Amino acid sequence: MKHELAHIFTEAKRQDRKSQKYLYEYFSGKMLGIAYSYVGNQSDAEDIVINAFYKAFVKIEDCQSVEHFQFWLRKIVINDAISFIRRKKNIVYMELEDAENYEEELEEVEIDIEKIFEAMPLGYKLVFNLAIFENKKHSEIAEILNITEGTSKSQLNKAKKWLKEYIRQKQQ
Amino acid sequence: MAERIHKTKTTMKKLKDQYEKISIKPNEKTWEKIESKLDKKLSKIIPLFWKYAAAVLVVISLSVLWLNDDKADSIAEHWVIKSESEVGKISPKEMNSNVVKIEQKEKIIVSTKHKEMSIEQKELPPAVLKGETLINPVPEPIGKIKDSPKIAKKVEYTTAEDLLFGVEAQRIQTEQEKSKNRVGKIDFPKIVEPQRIEILGIKVYENSEE
Numbered sequence: 001m002k003h004e005l006a007h008i009f010t011e012a013k014r015q016d017r018k019s020q021k022y023l024y025e026y027f028s029g030k031m032l033g034i035a036y037s038y039v040g041n042q043s044d045a046e047d048i049v050i051n052a053f054y055k056a057f058v059k060i061e062d063c064q065s066v067e068h069f070q071f072w073l074r075k076i077v078i079n080d081a082i083s084f085i086r087r088k089k090n091i092v093y094m095e096l097e098d099a100e101n102y103e104e105e106l107e108e109v110e111i112d113i114e115k116i117f118e119a120m121p122l123g124y125k126l127v128f129n130l131a132i133f134e135n136k137k138h139s140e141i142a143e144i145l146n147i148t149e150g151t152s153k154s155q156l157n158k159a160k161k162w163l164k165e166y167i168r169q170k171q172q
Numbered sequence: 173m174a175e176r177i178h179k180t181k182t183t184m185k186k187l188k189d190q191y192e193k194i195s196i197k198p199n200e201k202t203w204e205k206i207e208s209k210l211d212k213k214l215s216k217i218i219p220l221f222w223k224y225a226a227a228v229l230v231v232i233s234l235s236v237l238w239l240n241d242d243k244a245d246s247i248a249e250h251w252v253i254k255s256e257s258e259v260g261k262i263s264p265k266e267m268n269s270n271v272v273k274i275e276q277k278e279k280i281i282v283s284t285k286h287k288e289m290s291i292e293q294k295e296l297p298p299a300v301l302k303g304e305t306l307i308n309p310v311p312e313p314i315g316k317i318k319d320s321p322k323i324a325k326k327v328e329y330t331t332a333e334d335l336l337f338g339v340e341a342q343r344i345q346t347e348q349e350k351s352k353n354r355v356g357k358i359d360f361p362k363i364v365e366p367q368r369i370e371i372l373g374i375k376v377y378e379n380s381e382e
Binding site for chain 1: 184186187188190191192194195196197199202203205206207209210213214
């Protein structure tokens with residue numbers, strides 16, 4: 001499968017449309033899920049995915065190998081999603097007085113992650129996604145979102161509190 | 173406290189695992205939109221490619237023309253046909269350069285950087301010499317040199333084909349050596365003298381008598 005994917009990637013580099021479509025079909029579900037986790041609705045997420053795949057295919061020469069392609073594409077999707085949110089939506093970052101790590105227990109329950117992304121406030125969501133799912137440090141998040149490290153930390157703590165409250169409500 | 177942290181981390185890990193498994197089926201038209209964008213990009217690239225190709229073609233054409241021009245000039249600079257009166261003026265420096273001298277007394281001296289070759293007419297049947305030189309369209313006025321030395325003086329430039337003249341002369345000399353004992357004469361039909369000769373836009377000859 002890896003070998004086949006590598007061949008398809010090589011063909012896609014030659015702008016072969018069938019290979020590009022194959023790569024799209026292989027990665028689009030995942031990329032749409034990631035875009036959705038930022039914007040919280042499918043229509044906007046699809047617009048982001050369309051632009052991200054278009055950029056990826058146009059600049060595919062910049063991507064070294066098929067192993068890197070998924071991470072490279074993911075990065076494009078996340079950057080585009082953040083740019084989209086900045087363009088279209090007002091993000092309000094609420095400062096928390098106490099920016100210490102929030103370590104309160106989260107209940108082990110079955111969570112519908114898509115529902116969480118629909119409901120979580122935008123300001124929390126960006127920091128939460130970057131910190132938890134992309135393993136970004138607060139300094140990196142601060143640079144990406146053009147905020148201070150303190151704001152990044154407080155947004156993450158607030159997001160965790162919000163998640164705990166959300167899960168509690170769902171349990172009731 | 174430690175148990176709480178553990179539970180939180182476990183929940184976060186579960187959340188992460190769930191996140192990595194997210195897959196949302198895109199709308200069927202999503203690919204069509206990507207394809208259409210890619211096609212538009214391609215259609216923009218192609219005319220741009222033709223524009224560049226046309227520009228490159230023009231540059232190449234101009235370069236070729238310029239090079240040809242330069243070559244003709246270069247030949248003219250290095251190969252000069254001189255009349256008898258000018259032969260006496262040739263400096264030793266000129267003797268080392270590529271100079272073809274045509275004496276009015278039908279003595280041809282072909283001088284190159286490496287050797288000098290002299291062909292006396294008395295050793296060669298005149299008709300043959302004339303016939304051979306007439307093959308070359310540019311030194312055609314040579315036939316006129318006898319009657320009109322002024323014309324011969326005016327001929328300053330020649331073409332690359334003149335280079336062949338030296339080769340022809342050498343060939344004639346070789347043939348002559350081979351057939352020293354043979355006597356023969358060939359009369360070639362008289363060729364009409366051209367009014368004007370232009371090569372690559374450069375006037376190399378004009379009959380001033382007309």
